[in-house]
Amino acid sequence: MSEPVLELRNVTKRFGSVTAADAITLSVNQGEFFALLGPSGSGKTTMLRIIAGLEVPDEGGVFINGQDVTALPPYARGVGMVFQNFLLFPHKRVGENVVFPLRMQGASKAEQDERLKWALDLLRLDGLADRYPHQLSGGQQQRVALARGLISRPALLLLDEPLANLDRELRKEMEVEVRRYQVELDIPFIYVTHNQEEALTMSDRIAVMNHGRFEQVAPKLEVYTHPTSRFVAGFVGHSNVMTGTLAAIEGGCASLDWNGVTVAVRTPPGASVGDRVDCFVKLEKMRVVAPGGAAQGENRVPGTLRDIIFKGSTADYLVTLENGAELMISEGSETMGFQRKDPLEVVWSAEAGACFPAGGA
């Protein structure tokens, strides 16, 4: 396999008593769309700034195409970056903003013109080259920022929540666009976001960050379906959480006493009988059925339909169980003809649950 484009080795960064990056090791390959996902304050922007050279790590090294760039200032690293609030130069026209990186590299005028045309075409900015940034709409400013990030064919492009300031419609549109550019250029994008939908839509691989550490680094599908930590299970996707005590363990299968309801779960690694456990099941992994069917190796819990939240192609069913707990189930909106207060049963497979030792609260 070819050499990774970006490698972080044991990168650590502290701000006073806060550890923003805790011995982070990572490699990103050619053509990969890599998302850094985490809540605000998790250290993901610090990660990006370390890669860009805007912060110097306290320990560890940053390698781009095998070269140690830890000691290099940002302007010698040859990376592109797109910022959350665009940060276009207000005194330069669109064209001047976009060719800025090329001018800094000392590219010839002819090459600047050619690349500029290419970038404006790619980002559909034709005809705007002579405008000033403040004369553009938010979406256009974002495209200019992207054009500036891409024009010099950087080794990799860093994106710091670039869509956070756009409205929902535009964001949806840009998500597809950004992915398109990445596929077209075949360079790695490192995309920082706190929005899991963005990460899931665009990326190939996701690193979920929390308190300066990677909780899980894996292809997005795996992060979604097989979270490896309690934090990831809670942060990615929408899940029902069942907290209870392990009543029995039989090999890979265990039974969980969840406030009087017994449910079958996968045995969390290293757990023993009597442990407090959180079990996460994604909303769409559960189904609602009419009561009375036979259990077929699945969990089957009776309850009462409290409400249906219509969402278009899907609907969320709120079900109150006999133990007083409430579950939310995501189903196709046209399923069945349940009414409020109907008795029904919630069904899910033991395999669908991800269990971890219970969190503090």
Added chain:
Amino acid sequence: MAAGSRVAVAAYKGGSGLLLTLLYLFLYAPIVYVIYTSFNKDLIWPFPPDFTLDAYFKLADSSTYHEALWNSVLLGLGSAILCTVVATMGSMSILKYRSRWRGLIAVIYLCPLFVADLLVGISSLLFNRQVLGLPGNMGSAMIANAVHGTSFAFLIMIAQMARYDWRLDDAAMVFGAKPLRCFWEVTLPIIWPAMLGAFIISFILAFNNLEISFYNLGAIPTLPTIAWGSLRFGLGAELFALAALVNGVVLVTFTIMYLLMRYRIVSFGHRD
């Protein structure tokens, strides 16, 4: 990293810090000299030191200097109040509203910056005397000083308030605050450091202005005009003593401000 680049950053920071320190030294050395001299017998040739408090006793006895000090303070306060009010209204209107007159109004407010003190002084003297038929008095001196100070105050306020988010005012109005109430409850608490800065600067400018005041005060003495008048007989010892005392007050004020900032009691508009 970039050990080299870190060294460069440190060198730049240290270097410019040193320049700042040297500037303060340059600015305050003559003032230290004045204060030092105020404690000396010989004002013209205060070396080697021959300490005495004579200047201060003379000052305590001199009603002329008391009057001059009082007039200076009065002139400073009156002018600073005028400046601050006018500049607050002007800067707020320019930053808040998108009028087609904005450019013109801004230029008018900035005009006085481009006219030297001396010109303001002689032109208002001639205008008052010839056109309005007014003799020199405190009022016209106050106004002439205020005209000049207004653009400084305006500039300071514009620069400090440029980032104020006027949507806050909209929010206050939506929640039922009338314009004045809105100013009092929302705008003022945010812009007061800018107003204070404008007030202090315009006070300083008027308090010690010579060239505007000299031509517009008539026979009313202030500290700078009295200094100017006493030049041909040699500066009075009282002047040195007064300057030393004024600087003492400034020093105390600054120390208090420093302590307030140091212990974060008042931030004076600084956002961490």
Added chain:
Amino acid sequence: MARRRLGPEGRFLLMALPGAIFVVVFLLLPILSIIVFSFWRTESYTLIPDWNLDNYATLFGTTTYMTFLLRSFTMAVAVSLASLVYAWPVAYFIAKHGDRYRLLLILALAAPFFTGIILRVTGIQGVMGPVGVINLGLMNYGLQPIEFIMYTQTAVGIGVTYLFIPFMVTAVYLSLLNFDFELLEVAKINGAKPWRAFIEITWPLNWMGTVIGLVLVFIPSMAESITPRFLGGPNAASFGQVLGLQFGETGTWALGSAMGVLLFAVSSLVILLMWRTVNLQRSGFTGGGS
């Protein structure tokens, strides 16, 4: 009951006009009046409306007046440039590293104005005059005194810089206060070395503030009348000094008015030339407001 509400235009004028009228009446009308008086003549301390060009003929026809004007102009240019070079790093330091003490650091530059100009210039004389602290100190150690700071144009230049450099620092500082330092990071990521980023980003975006600073130093330096009298040699008289004389000893107000008009014209021309280098679009000035 429904009182018609003022539109934004109306509210703008309501707030902005009083101050504008104040400036027009008390600054522009007086200036206008000296322009008029400059075409009159004075007889025994009275202005006589007898329209003529004699005052200007005298001004332009007398070599000494032109020498004074040129001397003041050169002085003002030199002082402005010196202030510019010195003030930039200082203002940058305060804006970048002043932290929460920034306001205090700036006020400390303004505080010397509390001591009147005459005492301050006396103080400068005491520090660097022929028998001032510096030269006495040097001679005390058997060294040569520094001659170029004794009653020379250089001495006047240092004195005038001393008086007005705080304006320059403050103007650049206020400009930097509204400068988005993050833009420098963007420039660096895009390959600009620090000095290149300064030239491409910091300098043009703060050029308007710099121009204001230059003007703030140039205008009073050009009109300065006190400093040359104390620190200059016998041939150091400035235009402002001579202008002041017309309103004091000689009482030739019409000629004084003409000198005032000339001073105003030269200053305005310089401001105009400076202002033409400011491109509002290129200054990053987006208008603000709502």
